Amino acid sequence: MGDAGDVDSGDEDLRLAIALSLQEQDVVAPLQDRNLMRDTVDPAKNLTGADEQNPATMTLDDVPIYYGIVGLDRKAMEEERLARKRKAPISPPLRAKNRKTTNASAQQIHDHPPSSTAEVTSTSSNIQFHELPASRETTLRFPTATVKKTWASGFPRSDEDIKLEEVLERKDLTMAVLSSFQWDVEWLLEKIDTATTKLIMVMQANDEATKQQYARETADMANLRLCFPSMEGQINCMHSKLMLLAHPNYLRIVVPTANLVPYDWGESGVMENTLFLIDLPRHPKGCRTSPDDLTFFGKELIYFCQAMGLQTDVVNSIYDFDFSATKDVAFVHTIGGTHSGETEPWRRTGYCGLGRAVQHLGLSTAQPLRIDFIASSIGAVNIDFLIMLYLAAQGNDGLREYTWRSTIATKAARKRDHSWRDELIEDIENNFRLYFPSRDTVVRSRGGVLCGGPICLQSKWYKSSTILQHILRDCKSTRKGLLMHNKLLFVRPQPHHGLEASSSDRSAWAYIGSANCSESAWGKLVQDKVTNAPKLNCRNWECGVIIPVRASPLAAKSNDEVPGENNLRVFDGKVPVPIQYPGEEIKDRKPWYYAE
Numbered sequence: 001m002g003d004a005g006d007v008d009s010g011d012e013d014l015r016l017a018i019a020l021s022l023q024e025q026d027v028v029a030p031l032q033d034r035n036l037m038r039d040t041v042d043p044a045k046n047l048t049g050a051d052e053q054n055p056a057t058m059t060l061d062d063v064p065i066y067y068g069i070v071g072l073d074r075k076a077m078e079e080e081r082l083a084r085k086r087k088a089p090i091s092p093p094l095r096a097k098n099r100k101t102t103n104a105s106a107q108q109i110h111d112h113p114p115s116s117t118a119e120v121t122s123t124s125s126n127i128q129f130h131e132l133p134a135s136r137e138t139t140l141r142f143p144t145a146t147v148k149k150t151w152a153s154g155f156p157r158s159d160e161d162i163k164l165e166e167v168l169e170r171k172d173l174t175m176a177v178l179s180s181f182q183w184d185v186e187w188l189l190e191k192i193d194t195a196t197t198k199l200i201m202v203m204q205a206n207d208e209a210t211k212q213q214y215a216r217e218t219a220d221m222a223n224l225r226l227c228f229p230s231m232e233g234q235i236n237c238m239h240s241k242l243m244l245l246a247h248p249n250y251l252r253i254v255v256p257t258a259n260l261v262p263y264d265w266g267e268s269g270v271m272e273n274t275l276f277l278i279d280l281p282r283h284p285k286g287c288r289t290s291p292d293d294l295t296f297f298g299k300e301l302i303y304f305c306q307a308m309g310l311q312t313d314v315v316n317s318i319y320d321f322d323f324s325a326t327k328d329v330a331f332v333h334t335i336g337g338t339h340s341g342e343t344e345p346w347r348r349t350g351y352c353g354l355g356r357a358v359q360h361l362g363l364s365t366a367q368p369l370r371i372d373f374i375a376s377s378i379g380a381v382n383i384d385f386l387i388m389l390y391l392a393a394q395g396n397d398g399l400r401e402y403t404w405r406s407t408i409a410t411k412a413a414r415k416r417d418h419s420w421r422d423e424l425i426e427d428i429e430n431n432f433r434l435y436f437p438s439r440d441t442v443v444r445s446r447g448g449v450l451c452g453g454p455i456c457l458q459s460k461w462y463k464s465s466t467i468l469q470h471i472l473r474d475c476k477s478t479r480k481g482l483l484m485h486n487k488l489l490f491v492r493p494q495p496h497h498g499l500e501a502s503s504s505d506r507s508a509w510a511y512i513g514s515a516n517c518s519e520s521a522w523g524k525l526v527q528d529k530v531t532n533a534p535k536l537n538c539r540n541w542e543c544g545v546i547i548p549v550r551a552s553p554l555a556a557k558s559n560d561e562v563p564g565e566n567n568l569r570v571f572d573g574k575v576p577v578p579i580q581y582p583g584e585e586i587k588d589r590k591p592w593y594y595a596e
Contacts, residue, residue, distance in 0.1 A: 153269035270447030346536035350523030364395025379518025473583030513544015
């Protein structure tokens, strides 16, 4: 995406393009709501592309629009729940009742994240993770970092997939903090027992009137608290997806790519996502993790929770759990707003924080990388943005590219110092693949064109970017006919040709999270005009996890250097690869253009 000045230029076409790609609430959320894959969409259609419903003339007005937190008529909900229970379908179809979704968020970050200054509405006092009933010792289902695909209706179950019910485990779920961009609250509350589970929903609300509306709609729910992260200034979207699920003997941390809507969790059989899970055991009574003993993962998770504005008692109760199992993974985030100051908070978030996390995990390398990025939304991608992301993946905190861009006074001087950029550009052109569906893939998917709403790219951005045209690959699922809402990075160093590689040089890693391929999702480091110091501008709230995958030199060589081999096999058994690899070039075919 262009410079911050471009974003604020007042160009309505640019603003619309940003909104469409980055899911801005004021513009895109209603548009996305028009593509909710209800009963009117037959997942069996469009398997061959024969039934396209005349997409050339179809408009977004063909599908209804919905607004607000939905489904909070408690009496009607209970009547519908009992009626569904009587019918008891094995794989429930999408319900005919029109559902609404809401996009939801709260708190400007300066040098330090706030602890309790964000807007929080509560009808239940003193909600804490540590106020939980005692129970007999439980075997942890996910004692180490685990990655799963979301289950998809119509496909056979496997060890690699999971349902939302299996994530939540409602029977003894006592506390849940849920963050999402889109919500179907009625559907969600069917999966949580609000009589026994205390619930905090972290949502986007752009103004006070919206916050008050949500508070009114949830006022009769005794165990519910709402949290609204800051949407001040340049902040555009509260896009992060995070679950903190407290059970009597453990805390389950989940970072999905999915929103809290049924189609993202496979219930319509048209869309798939990916999620990270880990179960952290509860400390014995009287014991807590000290802040100094927290892992990198734990420190960044708590930093992010404070920044979002989760209340102090909730954040403090996270210390009741043992984070030891997270020592080899990293929590990364983008905190909306401007980050500058003597403590250099810009190093902790956005693409700068990604580079810092790569460094911390011992994954830094000067070696060229192979990167495969699966995205469901693409912004105005240009070579400058790709260089920033590529350097972060090598473990750079953003300063290398920033220094070159901000300190070289003239274009002539810049050209003289261009050699390192030329090498990077060549590496990116040869070894960076960005996966996004072609129009044909969407048309032939199980849900067809009506299910392409959450997948966003503007045609003028694609047509104006030579590098984007070069690196884009058709995103096709290994589960035939499914579309993807994934945001995944698969990163591994290039093989050493004729050289023995050290084990650290052969370390691959994957990112699972909410951040798409856009500057709004990862931020941009610029020079503060007042202090001349670096300043990171972030328009979105995002979060994700980095999982290292250690590979021996021999294994890495066999995967990467044999022509025709799938060199993503290094991730087998650790991080499911959902795409058909290496992916066809889009070339003269059209990518999927949303709203066109």
